[in-house]
Amino acid sequence: METRGGIYITQIKQLQDRIFERLLSENGIEISGGQGRILFILWKADNLTISEISEKASLAKNTVSVVIDGMVNKGIVERNINPKNRRQTIVSLTEYARSLQTKYEDVSQQMNALFYQGFSEKEQKQFEKYLARILETLTGNLLGNR
Secondary structure: OOOOHHHHHHHHHHHHHHHHHHHHHHOOOOOOHHHHHHHHHHHHOOOEEHHHHHHHHOOOHHHHHHHHHHHHHOOOEEEEEEOOEEEEEEEEEOHHHHHHHHHHHHHHHHHHHHHOOOOOHHHHHHHHHHHHHHHHHHHHHHOOOO
16 A cells, blocks of 8 residues: 655655745745744743753754854844853843744744645544654654564
């Protein structure tokens, strides 16, 4: 039996990213999906280290560092030395970034509505349950809990 789940997940993720970036742009928010992920994390807890952001975003530290550089250049975040540990850099939101939060959340709601368009609440819950099972299996496999 041929299965296409992985292919569908990859295609959905690519399309979702493109549509989400278009919706952000249409709403005057000029940030990439990667920047949005980091912003979302900082809106929940500001003043984090690259390591903390990397862990919460499930992205490599060097990837986060590159994205943060772009965000600093756009005035979205600031990098400051941690006064308690001079080897650490703290990433903080700017006022501009805080001003984007409500608009960004509105766009996220639009994307969510589009993503589940035509699904009943029961179907949505079932779908997410299946995805959670796949994620759990793959995570366990990666961590050696086969």
